[in-house]
Amino acid sequence: MAKITYIEHNGTEHVVEVPTGLTVMEGARDNNIPGIEADCGGACACSTCHVYVAEDWVEKLPAREDMEEDMLDFAYEPDAKRSRLTCQLRVSDALDGLVVQMPEKQI
Structure with a gap:
């Protein structure tokens, strides 16, 4: 199980334990x-689970695959370095302490 911090665009923090x-x-x-709509249910077919990963976590995560890169083109204000789709981030003990921030809106 990993403790993950989700930060809404308005700054509200939610710290939850997510099962491996x-x-x-x-x-x-x-x-x-x-702030995370996940319209496609996790099939990497939309960008409505887009977040910005905390700077100190960018290098700790697995690289984006091509499909995720393609879907991020449709996200609201993607950041070339920090944007990720949360449906593509599988929880493990290595993600304990991960911090993600939601964009102003999902599209």
Whole structure:
């Protein structure tokens, strides 16, 4: 299980424990965290689970695959370095302490 901090655009923080094997998106969904819509249900077919990963976590995460890169083109104000789709981030002990911030809106 990993403790993940989700920060809404307005600064409201939600610190939750997410079971290993789920995705960061599923952790937000299961804990009713606003700001991650996940319209496609985690199929990497939209960009509505877009977040900005905390700067100190960027290099600790696995690289983006091509499909995620393509979907991020449709995200609201993507950041070339920090933007990720939470449906593509599988929770493990290595993600304990991860901090993500939601954009102003999802599109």
